[in-house]
Amino acid sequence: MKTKNKKAALTSFVYPLSFGGLIFALWQTGVLHKLLGTDEFTLPLPSRIGNIILDNLPKIAGNIQSTLIVAVLGLLAGSLLGYAVAILATIFPRWGGGGLNVVSAFNAVPIVALAPVITNWTKDVSKDASVRSMVAKILVVMVICTAAMSINAYRGLTEVKPFSEDLMKTYAADKLTTFVKLRLPNSIPYIFIALRVSVPACVISALVSEYFAEYITGVGRQIRENIVLAQYSTAWAYITVACLIGILMYMILMVFEGILLKHRRK
């Protein structure tokens, strides 16, 4: 039994790794280009992308910083606001439920429609173009993250086990105690469900909102600017960086979730 488990664990490592290795080899040797019908100009070799990243490290780091600030601040502000909305909806269930419908409708509004509008709205925030486009970008990310958090947190706050609710009633617990002792802990796994959606979403919306911002900065904007200038290898370097940001943020979330929810399961 034990050897079987070991074998399963081994294959679940070896199979995806060898598949990734295969793709990498095909890419580096140029077979992938033939399959996709492109050339090394539009789809540069991985080694070249790696070299460009290493050569332009300081410039890339600056752009990463501005994208990360937008994504993280937007994620935090949006999630906090979303949770506050969920709490309000729990306190006033009838009107709050309808309000959440409206919020979930906001979730379906394309970012591309939202970003230019918010850019227009924030023209007066500051005289400095870099500051006001930063605010606009954070607001876009915030709107996207608010919806995901409020819908999930509302479920977590309201869908408590009936018997625990009854137990709180038999103890004659007031609403505040029920909220703190029962609803709040119950909502924590749902917060992580929301974050699993909004962490990749915050990176995506940060990248897209950069397309529409006034001030030219950030990983997303660099991808676009370099494509316009037909510097595809530089653009690929920024795409690689964007992927790394997404993957790293998700991994950090997974670690947090592991720590917090493991404690709860005991």
Added chain:
Amino acid sequence: MKILKRIGDTKGAVTLVWALGIMIVWEIGAFYVQGTKRTPENVLPHIYQILGSVFSNKPVSSGQTALQIVITNAGATLLRAAAGFFIGMISGFILALLMNLSGVIEKIAFPYLMIIQMIPILGMAPIVLAITRDIGISRIVIAAILTFYPVAANTLAGFKSIEREKHDLMYICAASKWQVYTKTLIPSAIPYFFTGLKISAPMAITASILVDTLQGDGGLGCMLSQSLKHAMSIMVFWQIVLLSAIIGILSFYLMGVIEKLFMPHKRKRVMGGRRNYEDKE
């Protein structure tokens, strides 16, 4: 007062009041902006101004009225989004099926499925355009990739969620693999499949519009950037913003409607109020 309360009890009325509330806030904002700005229509026009531009006959660009421009371009964008959505839906379902059929494929594909979710595909829109060299094809490709992931991941979760008893029963009945799939696995995965579709439908439309903004050749996104550059009336921009919001929301609800058409039994169960209990199990 009592009548008002009874009306307020229905779910639709609550949403309606919220929608009205947003409109009122919008109008207050519009009046405020009108007083402070030189070009208020760039920041926040009145709702009646936008509606007026929808029905106006004044040609905005190359002999077309604002509405005509928006409708023709929306058609082009939606068609490509739908094509990508359809391709992504089918390939996502097939991959989920293959992953469930073969452990090897699951082991190979699942980690990459996780990674695809974290890669900002929308950020890659320009590079897809550079590879495909055709704005139409790249829109379809990106919409397909964005659809593909939620559908595949959700459908696989659906296949895995089947109750053991059902599986055992099929085994006892000596059902063939084909029968197991058509009779139990696929029906039980369908709700999950639709959850995936609901997530990806607005995303496919976003993708399609976004790729438009990168290059000409028509489409909502292209008109969006042109009207922002004041090549035509700014009202075209507001019409597009409203329309894309409406399309995004409608696409979400459309998936819900199709879901109900496919699974009338599920609807009844939800209406019977048993769903809550099942969720809490």
